[in-house]
Amino acid sequence: MKKFHNIENRDAVLAYDAVEVVTDESGEPVTRWDGRTMKPSPVTGEPVPDETARVPLMRYTNARKAEWQTADYIVGNPPFIGNSRMRDALGDGYVEALRRTHDSVPESSDYVMYWWERAAQLVREGKTRRFGLIATNSLRQTFNRRVIERHLSEEKPLSLIFAIPDHPWADTLNGAAVRISMTVGEAGEREGTLGNVVSEARGDADELSVELVERKGKIFADLTIGADVASVVTLKANENISSRGVSLHGSGFIVTPDTAAELGLGRIAGLENHIRQYRNGRDLTGTPRSVMVIDLFNLTPEQVRERFPEVYQWVLERVKPERDQNNRATYRDNWWVFGEPRANLRPALAGLKRYITTVETSKHRFFIVPVR
Template identity: 50%
Template sequence: MYWWHKAAQETLAGRTRRFGFITTNSIKQTFNRRVVQSALDEGIYLIFAIPDHPWIDATECAAVRIAMTVGALPVEVCLHASPTPPAKPTSKIASKLAPTPSPTGRLYEVTREIPDEETGEHSIQLSCDLGKVHADLTTGTDSARISPLKANEGIAHMGMKLHGMGFMVSKDEAATLGLGKTSELSNHIHPYLNGRDLTNNSRDALVIDLFGLSAAEVRERFPKVYEHILRTVKPERDQNKRATYRDRWWVFAEPRPLMREALNGLKRFIGTTETAKHRLFSFISGSVMPDQKIRVVASDDAFLLGTLSSRPHLVWSSLQGSTLEDRPVYVNSTCFDPFPFPDCTEAQKGRIRKLAEEIDAHRKRAQAQHGLGLTDIYNVLEKLRAAAMLTAKDKVILDDALVSTLLHLHQELDAAVADAYGWPWPLTDEEILERVVALNAARAAEEEDGNVRWLRPEYQIPRQKEGKPKDQSELGLTDAAGSKPSSGKKERPAKPSPVGPQAAQPKIAWPKSLAERAKAVESALSAATVPVTPSELAQRFARAKPADVAEILDTLVALGRARAGDMQGTFVR
């Protein structure tokens, strides 16, 4: 995306009239989309786009998906058709939703692909839609201008990243290591679930979780476990480029302390597979340790499960998420954080909870009794929805999983969630997006005035009052060895700020455009006297998010304008 950004800047400077690129279809994904949005905010408009097109090269045996985009500056004749300028927005909500004058672009979608077996080429049929082309390469409702909501903060997380297959053990292996015999070992061996387990049938895998213990404590309290991890995990970790992964080899690479805190005390939570053909949310037992391929929603409320499983959220997440090949990818920051949940009566919530519990129990029963995977069940459900022909295998699944009943429950859930929003039903996908985007703007405006509709107020409000930090090191959960600091030891003197004398100065304003943010981050990194983390660098700016700084730093590394520091997660100029 560097050259896309560079070409947009050349066009804005008047040194060229338009530019075009063939890129991978990941241009629609979160970070790349921000590059495009930055150019649109500065005056570029997209006059031509194909978001997803096959790229076939029989000679090189290549078969990938690409996108095509053409950007240009507006010309006077293409500007707003009305002779009078649009009225100035009268409220915060209206300003967020107000249309901006823009020329018409052409958005082409591939409607049919016909491969030629002799040449390997594909004959493509396209449909064309005229309108303003947004940064996500769609027309219609502009969902690129949505805001994350405080109401959803601290609820959605990514599961554990192990980086060591030796952490996973069978029941027999766990028994050999002392499970059931060694005191307190049951606190450190848990059921483990990955994305395939969630959508198909669980392997009944267990995982050794030593988070919160030092290596010495593991060796003294659980010698067999220490020996096992020493043999099966440490050799792999010794080869890892990240210093903390190497040094803290007995602990998961990413132990997710914030997720642990959010799940503490919950008997169940909500999970969905990161990448899946069908976007399905399920309740997971609180005793389970989720893998990194599971997106975790830290709530035991079936009202949230029902809303997430309903058509409004599914339409929203399919647009806001990413894609891997042709499968949707659920991204917490764009799918969950900005999504406005309905603010409704207890009776409406009760109806949604009842239907969500029924759907979850129905699916689990079919999986347990017939060994069916959720993907197979929902393949049949979607065929029923489309009134498509069923195969013999489909008919068996239809009968075993009672798929017609499951479809009926989903239809009732969709209607119940629409009623909770106060919307008519049914709605088209575009009408759903219009309403969700409008509601996001309304909620964001409310939150600016201090009115936050928390999802878990009993958990979120105390954290906000405490000013709970987001960085693991700031939480005080672990020291360099991965164990909680002992209160009996003297505290070490505070080390100098990594950003040197500048840390005492007023914070720098966080620029609005991506290009200016990149310059500001590079400048701050150059001024740092030691390697810094994205969180530390973000503290130099007012309202900068560590995640945004991290993405810019990763881009600077890719461009050769920064490099990774010696310690995991740090950067230097």
């Protein structure tokens, strides 16, 4: 083999002159939980964040977009890091520098979209003929789709000439089964080939056998052919008649019916208003877990401790340790309530015996109406 010096080991999306440790007023390094290391709770024995596993906060000086070498084709499999995990996986300083230098990529986007944005720009500028990237199947969801939509709708547009929106993938590092998408982009107005998985099977050696059905036509940002539902605009008549459900940001809020009874449900007056049935997206699309959730919205810690002491102790031991390590101050300070309690949704549901739900991330849009 010959050395052509054309293989580099460096950051693909962010360039910088130096990385410095952030220090406080006394010159000591500012640190955070490493986002991974857990320890058994001394009270419950359950895994909780290990506050001694610290990593320093870093500052990236003269941060800027990384330059890519001229190439006819770009092929990549960027890291599968979702938006919600970026700070834990990459560090606050890195994420802030990345977002600051890539203002064309919405902050709600996954890490892979920084590759997608750069590759699409180079192809549209005529500096690269085509690109092909692997991403998770969340590529077609709203928060990532905004990047794709912009490039497909520009005056000098990009076209998707090949795409598979949902394909099985075996993570060789930890053996996890994940779902991916594949996209190939080329400049100009062009039709493409869309592949949809119709059957899949795993063999004896863990290899995947997949059967695809292909269609040709204009591929839209949601990786479909047909009606361009991704380009629809907001209907003002629907304003404020729907809402996202609550986001817990703490697995300790979820309890079994038996645990709920031990905490006082059915025994302590008023607790039935704060421990109730719970369903998330997976419960609605699959087999429900028959779990309940502790909802302490509109209560202070003092009120919880006085009225429901067992519940207070439960969330203190099982929710607070996790929240204490959260980067968002509101989550840390209001550790006893859901991270996103949806204060506007609650009065809208007051007095209703039932309401319609849909799972935002489901493959197909379907609606669930509880049976009376």
